[in-house]
Amino acid sequence: MISLSPSSLLSFIFLLFFTTLSLHCLSASAATCHPDDEAGLLAFKSGITADPSGMLSTWKKGTDCCKWNGITCLVDNRVTAISLSGQINNGTTLIHTTLSGTISSSLSKLKYLDGIYLLNLGNISGSFPNFIFQLPNFKYIYIENNKLSGQIPVNIGNLTKLEALSLEGNFFSGRIPSSISELTQLTQLALGGNRLTGTIPASIQRLKNLTLLSFKSNQLSGEIPDFFSGFTNLRILELTQNKFTGKIPVSISALATKLRYLELGHNNLAGPIPDFLGKFHALDTLDLSWNRFAGTVPKSFANLTKIFNLDLSHNLLVDPFPEMHVKGIESLDLSYNRFNLGKIPDWVTSSPIIYSLKLAKCGIKIKLDNWNPTQTYFYDYIDLSENAITGSPVKLLNRTDYLVGFYASGNKLKFNLSSLKIPKTLKYLDISRNLVVGNVPNAIGGLEKLNVSYNHLCGKLPATNFSASSFVGNDCLCGSPLPPCKV
Structure with missing residues (x-):
């Protein structure tokens, strides 16, 4: 989307x-x-x-x-x-x-x-x-x-x-x-x-x-200058992708009643996430990704009931993650911290409007067949890489019509790849380092990026433009770009 x-x-x-x-x-x-x-x-x-x-x-x-x-x-x-x-x-x-x-x-x-x-x-x-x-x-x-x-x-x-x-x-x-x-x-x-x-x-x-x-x-x-107390009308503050250091300035707390977009990602900010961010009840988007924030996410985040886009990825955050009371999250990225969530949070599963879910390396230990999100229609990106997820994504992915990217490398998924419906919208598929079996279907030729390496796939590869690295480490795949099949 x-x-x-x-x-x-x-x-x-x-x-x-x-x-x-x-x-x-x-x-x-x-x-x-x-x-x-x-x-x-x-x-x-x-x-x-x-x-x-x-x-x-x-x-x-x-x-x-x-x-x-x-x-x-x-x-x-x-x-x-x-x-x-x-x-x-x-x-x-x-x-x-x-x-x-x-x-x-x-x-x-x-x-x-x-x-x-x-x-x-x-x-x-x-x-x-x-x-x-x-x-x-x-x-x-x-x-x-x-x-x-x-x-x-x-x-x-x-x-x-x-x-x-x-x-x-x-x-x-x-x-x-x-x-x-x-x-x-x-x-x-x-x-x-x-x-x-x-x-x-x-x-x-x-x-x-x-x-x-x-x-x-x-x-x-x-x-970041500590001079925001006088910005009583500020709705949007975008400082992402710079080289800012230090902590989030305290004066930003003065923006709590009206600020809707706070974007500080891709900098070198550090320290704990301030508790006062939980008072930003009008917040639509919060991006703190790709910094060096440490410690726990404040419990006060439970008050962010109107937030639609939350990105805390690529920091040093640890458990416990607070229970959120979001009415409908659109995009969520908690990837690559030090969380052990155990499962996909209920407030995520129940969202009727979510389109992007990224929970890579979040300590999730579920059987994917048993995960039943309220809706899958709007999903365009799902990233569940580097977890301990078992089962099959077939039921989930066969319910999506507009999925662009699915990433689930480094799990324990076990299913037959030929049973997977590949939507016409799908461009990126990474299910490497799992337990996937079966043949590689012809439909993967429509993808832009593919990685099915280190599984248990077998058979002759369809004609594609992918390199050998997309297919290595399987049981008996053959044909270009791998060695030819034995007659």
Whole structure:
């Protein structure tokens, strides 16, 4: 199941809003647009070197630019927003919806322009668009998933009317300018998915109106500043995939009543998980994965009744794991800690909406035939690797229609592989180091990754592109890529 990140979802909502406005443009009585607006927009078009989907095909000299694709006019028949978006599939811009080129400085001619939305276009390059500094009333900058590079201008703080700044998914490098703290009207600050280094400027604590703060997927370091007490409106905090050290700052506890997304995974954070996280009753997503958190998970986690996505994987956490009272978990990952759960928790088994379950190396000792989850329809990933699970997954997997990945290596599963229904959606299957018997079915040829090594399989292999490592260590498998079968 593919879902948009919180910040991408907000960007999409803004784009939808402005696209709707453009369709109801207040320029119905005018035949053409203002000469400055037309000149600036056509200069932008001339800077585009590739437009495979014809996104700018309606941008023609002498026509009403308020009716051009992606253009909004709200004030005196003047252009107020440019909104162009490519289509995303599995996190990648679809080739036919890209735009290649640079952002023309001639857009400074659009004196009423207060918003630019260039989302998921993939190939817009160059530096930060400095023409914006000539338009001091600018409010919204969303230039996401493109190829802008260089440093974020040190004078970014001059754009004091900005309400949203998102440069996610580009190649910006260097430090976060401290002058960002001058943008006190900001409600959204999203700089994730770049190459930013250094520490988070302490002065950012001045941005009291933020609802979203995202610095994820950069190379930021140092401790997470202990300055969150004043962020009374913050709903989304994304600091994943950086190099942060130290503990979770105490001031984050001030966000308990409103914060919905807290994502701190893939850093070098350590210490115990703070008990105050159990007070975050509005929390939808908590990601503390791939850190060095130790000790037990606080009992107060039982209060997280609204949480849908919980990832505590790849830490140093130990038993006991608290009994949760979640009404419906969507994704859960407790893998690779020091848990001995014994069984799959009841609050997981009973979830009617779960789609991703990852409990690798969690000390589970069940017979898989006896596990009867309330639903299997939505499952797309199941990882039960490195446990002591016996029995057969056939009943479970034959009930799934949209499964993408099933991982159960290093268990004691015993079943006939030829009896397993392999859904058309399945791309990844790892049942290595078990007690599986039978032949390898032809249907495995549709997979992208396969590992059935070190089982008791036999017979001639079907034609596939998998390497020998996918099949080694079985009793009597033969045929390419293994040695040929004996006649």
